[in-house]
Every structure is written in C-alpha cells, then in structure tokens.
Amino acid sequence: MDEEESGSGARQRPATIVDVAETARVAIGTVSRYLNGQSVRPANRDQIEAAIQRLNYRKNALAAAMKSDLTNTVGFLVPRLSEFHASVLERLSLALRQQGRALLSYCHNDDAASVMGALEFFSSHRVDALVMDARPEAEERIRATARAGTPIVFYDNNLAGPPVDRVLVDNRGASHRMVSHLLDVGHTRVAVLTGNVQHWTGRERFEGYRQAMLEHGLTINPDYVLDTHWNEDEAYSGMGRLLMLPTPPTALYCCNYNMAMGALRMFAERGVRVPEDISIASFDDVPLFALYGGGITAAAQPTAKIADTIAGTLAARLSGRSALQPPLNIVLNCDIILRGSVKRPRLASEPSPAAQPPTSQL
Amino acid sequence: MDEEESGSGARQRPATIVDVAETARVAIGTVSRYLNGQSVRPANRDQIEAAIQRLNYRKNALAAAMKSDLTNTVGFLVPRLSEFHASVLERLSLALRQQGRALLSYCHNDDAASVMGALEFFSSHRVDALVMDARPEAEERIRATARAGTPIVFYDNNLAGPPVDRVLVDNRGASHRMVSHLLDVGHTRVAVLTGNVQHWTGRERFEGYRQAMLEHGLTINPDYVLDTHWNEDEAYSGMGRLLMLPTPPTALYCCNYNMAMGALRMFAERGVRVPEDISIASFDDVPLFALYGGGITAAAQPTAKIADTIAGTLAARLSGRSALQPPLNIVLNCDIILRGSVKRPRLASEPSPAAQPPTSQL
DNA sequence: TTGTACGCGTTATCAT
DNA sequence: ATGATAACGCGTACAA
Numbered sequence: 001m002d003e004e005e006s007g008s009g010a011r012q013r014p015a016t017i018v019d020v021a022e023t024a025r026v027a028i029g030t031v032s033r034y035l036n037g038q039s040v041r042p043a044n045r046d047q048i049e050a051a052i053q054r055l056n057y058r059k060n061a062l063a064a065a066m067k068s069d070l071t072n073t074v075g076f077l078v079p080r081l082s083e084f085h086a087s088v089l090e091r092l093s094l095a096l097r098q099q100g101r102a103l104l105s106y107c108h109n110d111d112a113a114s115v116m117g118a119l120e121f122f123s124s125h126r127v128d129a130l131v132m133d134a135r136p137e138a139e140e141r142i143r144a145t146a147r148a149g150t151p152i153v154f155y156d157n158n159l160a161g162p163p164v165d166r167v168l169v170d171n172r173g174a175s176h177r178m179v180s181h182l183l184d185v186g187h188t189r190v191a192v193l194t195g196n197v198q199h200w201t202g203r204e205r206f207e208g209y210r211q212a213m214l215e216h217g218l219t220i221n222p223d224y225v226l227d228t229h230w231n232e233d234e235a236y237s238g239m240g241r242l243l244m245l246p247t248p249p250t251a252l253y254c255c256n257y258n259m260a261m262g263a264l265r266m267f268a269e270r271g272v273r274v275p276e277d278i279s280i281a282s283f284d285d286v287p288l289f290a291l292y293g294g295g296i297t298a299a300a301q302p303t304a305k306i307a308d309t310i311a312g313t314l315a316a317r318l319s320g321r322s323a324l325q326p327p328l329n330i331v332l333n334c335d336i337i338l339r340g341s342v343k344r345p346r347l348a349s350e351p352s353p354a355a356q357p358p359t360s361q362l
Numbered sequence: 363m364d365e366e367e368s369g370s371g372a373r374q375r376p377a378t379i380v381d382v383a384e385t386a387r388v389a390i391g392t393v394s395r396y397l398n399g400q401s402v403r404p405a406n407r408d409q410i411e412a413a414i415q416r417l418n419y420r421k422n423a424l425a426a427a428m429k430s431d432l433t434n435t436v437g438f439l440v441p442r443l444s445e446f447h448a449s450v451l452e453r454l455s456l457a458l459r460q461q462g463r464a465l466l467s468y469c470h471n472d473d474a475a476s477v478m479g480a481l482e483f484f485s486s487h488r489v490d491a492l493v494m495d496a497r498p499e500a501e502e503r504i505r506a507t508a509r510a511g512t513p514i515v516f517y518d519n520n521l522a523g524p525p526v527d528r529v530l531v532d533n534r535g536a537s538h539r540m541v542s543h544l545l546d547v548g549h550t551r552v553a554v555l556t557g558n559v560q561h562w563t564g565r566e567r568f569e570g571y572r573q574a575m576l577e578h579g580l581t582i583n584p585d586y587v588l589d590t591h592w593n594e595d596e597a598y599s600g601m602g603r604l605l606m607l608p609t610p611p612t613a614l615y616c617c618n619y620n621m622a623m624g625a626l627r628m629f630a631e632r633g634v635r636v637p638e639d640i641s642i643a644s645f646d647d648v649p650l651f652a653l654y655g656g657g658i659t660a661a662a663q664p665t666a667k668i669a670d671t672i673a674g675t676l677a678a679r680l681s682g683r684s685a686l687q688p689p690l691n692i693v694l695n696c697d698i699i700l701r702g703s704v705k706r707p708r709l710a711s712e713p714s715p716a717a718q719p720p721t722s723q724l
Numbered sequence: 725t726t727g728t729a730c731g732c733g734t735t736a737t738c739a740t
Numbered sequence: 741a742t743g744a745t746a747a748c749g750c751g752t753a754c755a756a
Contacts, residue, residue: 011431011512017751018749027728028749029751030725032751035750036751041726056506058482059750060428060750062424062488062750064750064751066732081448083445087443094469105455106464120420121464126376126422148373290627292654378733379733379735388742388743389742390733390743391741394734394736421733422733425732425748427734428732429736430735728756729755730753735747735748736747737746738744738745738746739742740744
C-alpha cells in the first residue's frame, strides 16, 4: 500500500529518524541512541532495525554534523593528481575511512585564486581538518584557520612560520645522496633540472645538489642549472639546450618525475643513449623508471608511510589527545633506488661504445 | 575588545548568519538574500559586507544543504586512483567546480563490501548525484538510488539494466582496430592478456580481439588467451608461461596498462626485444608508452572528454532540464596511437636480427 | 531505559 | 526591500 512510488524523476525525500521512530513505535530519542551504539531494549532494537530496513533509512550526515559540530570530513588540497599525490590520496583516504572520516579533495593547479577558493570551500563545508601542500599566498588564511582550532598538516611542500603539523620528506638529504652517487661514480659535469624555487621542495632539492657538488670540490656551473619549473615541456626544451652546449654534461639530475620525462623525450629524439652517452637520476619513483632501458635511478618518496603518518597525526589532533601539543615536524626518508641509468663517464680518450650493441635493448 | 582570543587549541565556533545580521544591524533574511545574490539596499549591502569581513564569516554549507535539499556534492566511486581514474577525477572535479559542485571521492579496491560501504556513505552525505564504475553486486542498491531520483552515471565499466546514464568508450571497437592492425601487419600468433571477464570492459575488449581474429580467418588458440585479471603480477608470470610455449606468440595484446607493464617486466628479464622478438600493443595510454623503446602502440581513452561529458550530463540532470529524459548511452571513441612496438613478424626462414644493433637504444 | 522538547544555521514564507 | 518566524533532521539534556 505505502510502497514508494513511481520514480517519476522527481527527487524523493529520504526517510528521517522521525519516520523510523513512528514505524518502530518508539521515541525519536530511542532511535538516536540505537544509531549511536548505546543500549536499547532488545524488543525496541528489533523494531528499529526492521523500520530502518523497511524505510531504507540512512542517517543524514549533514544534520548530524550540524548538531555535533563535527563533519568527520577532512580537506585535501594539492596542485594536481600526479601519481605521487594520487597515491597519497588513495592511501590516506583508506586510512581515514577506518577512523570514520572522509576526504574532500581539491586541485589548485598552482593557481593562487584556486588555492584561496579551496580554502573558502573547505571552511564553508566545515572540514574538521586540512591536509595541504604549503602555499605562501595562503599564509594568512592558514594562520587564521589554525588559530580557529582546525588542525592542519602540511605535506609535500613546506612553509616556515604557521603553527601547523608537517609531514615531509628529507628532500635535501635524498638529493644529496643521489648527486653524491653521480659524483662518486666519476661524473663532474652534472646538470640539474630544478623545480620552481618558489617551492620549498624545489629549493631543498637544489640545495642537496649544491652541497654534494661543493663537498666534492666542484663548482656550480650556471649553464648546468636549469629551472624548468617541474614542467615536462620546459625540461624537454631545456635539455635540448644542454645538449647543444660546447661541453655538455655527462650526467643529469632531475628534481622530479615530469622533468625526467621531458629529458628522456629529448634523448629519444636526439638519439642520446642512457647510460652510454649520459647518466640520469631523478626524484620520484614511477613505474616507468623500473622499465625504461636498464632502469632509471630514482629517489622514491614513501607515499604509504606519508599517508599513514598524516592519518595518525590527524587522529591524535582530532581526538583531542594532542590538541595542545606543539606542532609536529616529521621528516621521512626517501629510498635511493639504484638502477642502470648511471654509469661511469667515459674519458675523452675512450672510444664511443656505439659499436657494441647492448646485450638487451631494454 | 571583542578580538577573537587565544587560539588555545579549543575549537572555535565560526560566525553565523545571525552574528552577521546583528553586527550589520539588519535582519537575518536580508543577509540571506544578500548571500544568495538577490537585491539588497546598498546601505545594507555595505554593512553586511563589512560584517562578513569583520567576523570572517563563511556560509555553513551543511545548514544550507539541509534546508534546500541540495548539497551540491557529487559522489565519485572508482576501484582505485590509477592514472586513468585520477585523470578523469581531476578534470571532472574542475568541470563540476564551475557548476558550483564538489566531488566526494571513494576507492573500493574491487571489494564488494567497500562498494556497498561507499554507497552508504554517499547516501548518508546526501550527494546530489553519483558517478561510478558499474558494479554488479550493487545493482539493487543502484536501482533503488536511481528510483529515489538521484542521477547516476556509469563510466569505465558497464552493467545492463539499471536506468542510469552511461558515458563509456568503445572498448570493443578499439580492441578490434588494435588487433586488426597486428593481423594486418602479418601476425597470426597473437596472444591476449585479458581483464577479468566479470567486468563488461574485460569482456568487450576480449570480444574485439575475438572478432578481429575470426574476421582474419584465424581461430582462437586457448593457449594464447590468459585472463590475468587486469593485474601486473599475474601478467608478468602469465607472460612467462607464454614465452615457454613450444610455439610462442609473435604478438601480444594487453587489455590494460598494468598487464602491459607486467609483460614488459618479463621481457626485460628474459631479454626479449620489442619489436624484434615480439610485437606488443596495449589498451590505455600512459607516459611510459611514449618513451619505452620505440614507443608502445596503444589505445588512448579520451579522459578529458569523458570527464566533460559526465559533467555535462550531470548538469542537465541536476538542472531538471532532462530530469525525465530516458537514460543516455554515450560511447566515445579511443585513439589508436601507432608507435614502434609493432612490426612485421619475421618468417621462420629469416635470420634473427640479433646481430644488427638497433639504431638507437631507445 | 524512554519520551519530550529545544537548538544547530540556513532558507523560505509571510506580513509589513 | 525588510523583518520575524517556521521549518529542515539530528543529538541531547531533562523529566518521567
């Protein structure tokens, strides 16, 4: 008789807790208590369960959030869903789900207006906490948000000052180890494709390069330092210029995956062989690097660990356990994965190895 | 004097529309009208703007949603954030944002319980619409949701029956074209790594293979058909078995990117050269394929177009314009991108080209 | 343990 | 155009 009708396209009102209470012939309060896991008389419990089933009832998370001042929702803001960020997002989303929380994600595309828009959006939706790459243009807003008591976690990129938690990787150290490896093998002409120096991450990775060079008694050749802004196309053309240099580099260090892609594209175009003609190493590890040629030496960010650490931090802050603790500054290590793309440079006196076919094309 | 105090860690209550009304010395209704873009006396407008600024007020999206029965939120459910899904998500999120809507995303990892959990979550959060890969185990729930008037869009995977919109790609056609290409070049021993036949997508891609084979007068050799479940590791070991066959295939068609990766890994391990020893083509296009060796021939799904089409469909449904229209069934084409991984098979009489070094290692 | 009634921050409906 | 007020669905004191 009272079957839900028609599906005529009109939006139907979902059942409410009142409907459940009426159907089960109990009071609203009783249903609420049942829903929140408190004790209820067994007979009533059965009635309520039956009613929920019958009415296809789902608690209205919005109304609940409004009452409890808790949305169980976390904002996630990144420039884009690169493999790195997507991987962190997927894992973080899983970890938070186990805490009963969900993620609201947003990409800002390195656009300042989008960053501010995202922050507006998040506060409008009353997220309980915020996970984001640090953005200088939003510093004031971030401070205000933190002051208002919303836990914030910076990840990937950093920004000194705001009293927020940080889950970062040792960009400088990993860079340093990577470039040191190139130098230890015998390279002296090591070029670097850097990210935007506006980014802490970009500065740190470059600094690792710089320190390694200096420690090996080398000077920084400005011709070998290209700020190609994390960008594949800029890296591609930048690499083209590097190859035209009278004394081209014998090794290349790319501060991220995209720029490595650009460089590899240029290598392919010019017939430059890795590692015979040039050695290459890159930040970030992606499937491509395991398979390309003899593999590309890379610094792998521990995405799972990053996500889990962020989730743990949020759990602590939101549970109130660590509400008043000073900001955390967690720095995770990257693994340097040695593959076949780095080789001792050949001396000017040595013949080109072009005549010897590689044992495998891969 | 009434400065917001301390930031002691305690959660602060955000300002409400009531606070704004009081500060601006106008009625709540006036503020609401202003916020929703209706006309307000200029003097009042200025007062309200000042108050909003002063109190750092943001509209509570939850309360608004509760009243208007519109959350301006769309659920997005996929198995995982692979490059394909991440790319669609990023673009879709952008397009929806321009409609004033946001995306709530969820990964189900091919786990039936997670799928149901996601659907619960979405209805609890009262999403206005749903975008998902079709999942058979959720059919009843999907029908119920659709019946209740929530627009649903299936994408990537399909499932016949439920009256929902569909934005899919021509999996069968793309497969057919791809395999036909392999056959046209002269291959007859073409192996296929298929996805799970539980998935429509898997069945369609296999069907394209089957049709192409039959049309070329070939029979399907069961030894050459491996269901490696979209999975890299299974593809890796499956490829190992294929290579051990007395008469191994001369060409391989992979129904997705992950399986191609697995196969390439096995090739690298066994020193199998592409395309000298075996030709390979794959569904999905990823950066790797452009760079690997002479490039890998691939079927590229139009992710941007998929996302934009979904966004358009949602806009129409949610605006009520097409509320009563019959379900849409949009099928987009894939581009077949020819690269260097496919080559005429050498005849038994021809010598192995092992002695001729490739012109470039790439 | 259960029932009642109020309030969360909006929007929308009324008079004015 | 504005002001007052009734909902929306839920949680929760408080009384029973």
